[in-house]
Amino acid sequence: MLLPDSNPSISSFAAIPANELEHFKQAAAAGDSQAALKLSAHFDFYEQNHEAGLYWHIKAAELGHLQAQANLAHIFFDQYQTDRQAATLHNAEKWAQTALQNGAGADINELLRNIRAAKAR
Numbered sequence: 001m002l003l004p005d006s007n008p009s010i011s012s013f014a015a016i017p018a019n020e021l022e023h024f025k026q027a028a029a030a031g032d033s034q035a036a037l038k039l040s041a042h043f044d045f046y047e048q049n050h051e052a053g054l055y056w057h058i059k060a061a062e063l064g065h066l067q068a069q070a071n072l073a074h075i076f077f078d079q080y081q082t083d084r085q086a087a088t089l090h091n092a093e094k095w096a097q098t099a100l101q102n103g104a105g106a107d108i109n110e111l112l113r114n115i116r117a118a119k120a121r
Helices: 010-014 018-029 033-046 050-062 066-083 086-101 106-120
Strands: none
Touching: 010 033, 018 033, 018 050, 033 050, 033 066, 050 066, 066 086, 066 106, 086 106
16 A cells, blocks of 8 residues: 555556466456556566566557557667667567557657658668
């Protein structure tokens, strides 16, 4: 329980109690995209396990979670800015196109323009 004057961190909101973690994993495995996204936040921000966080973020996106799809487009494009790997840029474009097809807004259109400009270089 948070105290009224406390300043909670993102990790405190992302934390899944240990006794509920398996329930979230089962729900995500059964197709619950929201559970998969919650697991992503838990592993990324609470446990600082970015590999597991990315796994669950991709799972949420594959299950049709629009915000997860848009997030992945940004995550992969940001990673491309560092690693300059064609596969990373391909993943950014794939998730941006998927998010756009599923109703993402103008920010994804702008990201797609940036991705295509990077591919043209």
